[in-house]
Amino acid sequence: IYTDLQLKEKIQQMVNDFESEVVEFKEANNNYSFKDIGKYFSALGNEANIRGKSEAWLIFGITNDGLYKGTDYRKSGNLQSLKKEITSGTNERLTFLDIYEVTIGSHRIVAFQIPPAMPGIPTTWYGAAYARENESLVPLPMNKVDLIRSQVGMDWSKEIVEEATIDDLDPEA
Secondary structure, three states, X not given: OOOHHHHHHHHHHHHHHOOEOOEEEEOOOOOOOHHHHHHHHHHHHHHHHHOOOOOEEEEEOEOOOOOEOOOOXXXXXXXXXXXXXXXXXXXHHOOOOEEEEEEEOOEEXXXXXXXXXXXXXXXXXXXXXXXXXXXXXXXXXXXXXXXXXXXXXXXXXXXXXXXXXHHHOOOOO
């Protein structure tokens, strides 16, 4: 949870560092596709997991060039209802850590704080996992799927123990 001051400083730092695989700026003047928000939720969450980050960000009201333009996205209300709405398309009913509305200068900025994918499980949007590739959203490549899936420990129940006999089994198991 960020205070207004902490969030303004964080946003300014993200603008200074420019976009990365875990930060996406969108002008989003009046509206933005819910489907695309879900795809970014998946992609940014997966990228945050792979990079060991505790969060990723989708920020409305700032251009790709780092210019503050402001946004009227859901200005009339129901911004927080997106937390519930997004669960309809994500696996494990994942949702935003928080959704912030802050004014920087005279510009209204909306910042979506996205959790990293869970260890071992890529975040999906309606069954598809996404990734960032420069400025594009793409299906999560297999090497990144493997990186996330490899985070779970070895499943010893699937391994063959050559020297084991029936006497090694617990009769109560």
